[in-house]
Amino acid sequence: MGQKTRRIVLKRYIEGVPSPDDFEIVDHELPDLADGRFLVRNILLSVDPGTRARLSGQASYVPPLKLGEMVGAFSVGEVIESRHPDYVPGDIVSLAEGWAEHLVSKGRGFIRRITDRRLPLSPWLGVLGVSGMTAWFGLRRVGGLKSGQTVVVTSAAGAVGSAAGQIARLEGCRVIGVAGGLEKCRWLVDEAGFDHAIDYRSMDVAAAVAEAAPDGVDILFDNVGNEMIDAVIPSMNLNGVIVVSGQVAAYNQVDPPGLQNTRAFITHRLKMQGLVVFDDLPWDDAERAMAEHVLAGEIVWRDEIGEGLESIPEAFAGLFRGENRGRRLARLAPDPFEPEAKR
Ligand SMILES: NC(=O)c1ccc[n+]([C@@H]2O[C@H](COP(=O)([O-])OP(=O)(O)OC[C@H]3O[C@@H](n4cnc5c(N)ncnc54)[C@H](OP(=O)(O)O)[C@@H]3O)[C@@H](O)[C@H]2O)c1
Incomplete structure (x- = not known):
């Protein structure tokens, strides 16, 4: 049996300003892990205004989302099972899959491995991420x-x-x-x-x-x-x-x-x-330069972290009322890169 999880799907096409009722949290069973794939347990999900572009049923530079499909989003998570030669359990990765507690990746598309443990994971979805x-x-x-x-x-x-x-x-x-x-x-x-x-x-x-x-x-x-x-x-x-x-x-x-x-x-x-x-991937040099500026305190950032999938629909709608102070995120699991005392 595949991993049971929960994810956020689009309930209705959005006209005008998004409302939390445009989304629904549904149970989902992931398929058994096939060769060349790995399973990720998400730790933080990102809540970005750019997501809005796919939610009206109109084409943008990526195809529009269909009703009932998982809403696309960036996340960071931990590989918990792998049948992919390049990823092993314990790896921390950033992905562009969606608002879900668990995800299966084919090892293609946007995947960044995060190895720099000097900072918590949240900036990798903000100032050090996209x-x-x-x-x-x-x-x-x-x-x-x-x-x-x-x-x-x-x-x-x-x-x-x-x-x-x-x-x-x-x-x-x-x-x-x-x-x-x-x-x-x-x-x-x-x-x-x-x-x-x-x-x-x-x-x-x-x-x-x-x-x-x-x-x-x-x-x-x-x-x-x-x-x-x-x-x-x-x-x-x-x-x-x-x-x-x-x-x-x-x-x-x-x-x-x-x-x-x-x-x-x-x-x-x-x-x-x-x-x-x-188009500018790989970002390695830019990521390293930005991480040094952040560690030196030369670049500051703010984020607002809600708890669980449930916090996302309201957090997303609030972006279009100007409520956010920096990057909005949802936490699904403790951050292994945070100092022990802060977990
Ligand atoms: N080109 C790319 O590859 C790429 C990649 C990632 C993101 N982006 C884009 O970068 C932009 C910023 O992204 P972000 O994640 O940092 O989000 P963000 O700037 O925090 O976006 C939300 C903010 O937008 C402002 N806003 C919302 N509705 C507005 C309106 N009607 N008029 C004026 N301002 C409004 C509000 O701030 P105020 O209170 O200041 O109005 C709100 O807090 C987005 O447009 C996103 O799509 C582009």
Whole structure:
């Protein structure tokens, strides 16, 4: 008999803002472990806004989810049984399979083995995982980050945004973050070392960016969508680069707004380019560099950890109300990399 487990499936296609009732926790029996596969008991599951893109029944760069299918997600877990030559019980891996207590992997696709025990596992789903790598490759490969530039980051207090701002600061850039609410803005300046933070809920972003960046903006790292990009374009410098990382404001809109300020692409020779961070695999050098910055206290991160699968539907819906402070996670088992006293 295969491993009995529980997982979260899509109960109905989502229109507009997600609600916890869009999901259902169901019992599931995994198939017997075939040759070339390994069984993972998940320890932490990630709750990311990007998941929303597959939940409306519409195609994105990955196929849409069907009703009753497990919702895709990143996780870290422990291999507990293996018939795969490269993985043995006890290995800690990060996977992109889904919101489930146990998973079977075929050993293909996104799998990162985590061996650095100097940090707990949670940052490997945030600042050292997909979020941090999106910031790293988005700024460096796509943005062409250089010392002395002025960089604006939107959804700056999120896992991707806060990593992006800190990478730019360490490179010697002036960093301006755009985020919702005073608490997030204070955290960005006081803890994450941003030079300036703009609360888009109470301020006009275009005017605030123009004031905070009198010499113009060289890179916009956008996680939000076209309205935010339009607000920053008038401040962009000649040859400025807009890095399209995410579109969190657009994920719930049927008809998201188009860009208005496109003339500046000609007058200011602007460039706009998106990324899918998996194109930059393997991430080994970037992961190592980020881990050293984190261990040295040069890059900080925040996460919010709920208990069990049950915490996920509400945690996910809350992302679109701006409730999260950094990466949201669900804990399913104690973290073997945490010091004993904290377990
Ligand atoms: N390109 C890639 O390969 C790649 C990989 C991973 C992630 N991403 C993208 O990176 C972005 C950031 O991801 P993350 O995991 O760090 O999540 P995140 O930034 O924490 O996303 C949630 C936050 O988005 C903001 N938000 C939600 N609805 C909004 C709206 N309507 N308008 C403006 N802001 C809104 C809220 O912050 P405020 O309170 O500040 O508004 C909320 O706390 C996402 O768009 C994600 O899809 C891209």
